[in-house]
Amino acid sequence: MAHRRTYGDRAKVHKNPAARLLLETIERKQSNLAVSVDVVSAKDFLNIIDVVGPFVCLVKTHVDIIEDFTPQLITELQALSAKHDFVIFEDRKFADIGNTVSLQYSSGVHKIASWSHITNAHPVPGPSIIAGLSSVGLPLGRGLLLLAEMSTKGSLATGLYTEAAVEMARENQDFVIGFIAQRRMDGVGKNSTSEEDFLILTPGVGLDVKGDSMGQQYRTPEQVVLESGCDVIIVGRGIYGKDPSLVDSIVSQAKRYQVAGWQAYLERIKG
Ligand code: BMP
DSSP: OGGGSOHHHHHHHOSSHHHHHHHHHHHHHTOOEEEEEOOSSHHHHHHHHHHHGGGOSEEEEOGGGOTTOOHHHHHHHHHHHHHHTOEEEEEEEEOSOHHHHHHHHHSTTTOGGGTOSEEEEOSTTOTHHHHHHHHHHGGGTOEEEEEOOOSSTTOSOOHHHHHHHHHHHHTTTTTEEEEEOSSOOTTOSSOOOTTOOOEEEEOOBOSSOSBOTTSOBOBOHIIIIIISOOSEEEESHHHHTTOTTOHHHHHHHHHHHHHHHHHHHHHHHHO
């Protein structure tokens, strides 16, 4: 079972380069914390990333919310990724036919495939969405996460939908490296094997509040990593709150989540 093994051991055998990079980065930095930088100005975006960079394995972006986006922002993001040693995940949530997603992934203003190590997709269109995205991402060494579950109240991604998402991933393990989900997917669906190693990246993580006014639901790093066996905790507002200029508070929250996530992992691999 992958969740009993160390991140470093899993990195040594994973076949996808983006998954290997993420697992190696987690091990090297002793951090399974990802920060989701959901702000609308380029200045705040880069400031937050520079401040949290030392404490995270991965930065998750929504570049389409940035009002003053220019290609230069990507150059600066890549420089910060090199400076602080973190993986980049554009949370694009593709959800269209193969041909359309291949264009959305490669082209347009954002050219996501050219800079984002990892991206994600809703499984709702069926396996053709993986075919479309992998035609662009696989030659570049990228990895894809499927949204098998969501953190929101009333999510429809449950039961047979989740199982079908996992089976779709099993058929495409060269490119699909794991899931956005709330728990491990080992044993879900009919064709589970002991060799598979899907990374589970989990949003909806917070230490101080249980949710927001728009359906978000939070669980603690201990619940997510230790009890549910997930690999990476994704934290947004819990780290930078409402004021991206409060550097001291961002640093202390990032450290707090990094420690909580890592402790939960150490407990988990103890068995
Ligand atoms: P926050 O920690 O501030 O609630 O942010 C959570 C982030 O994770 C958001 O960027 C959101 O788009 C994303 N997310 C989520 O909250 N739940 C999901 O099921 C999937 C997501 O990508």
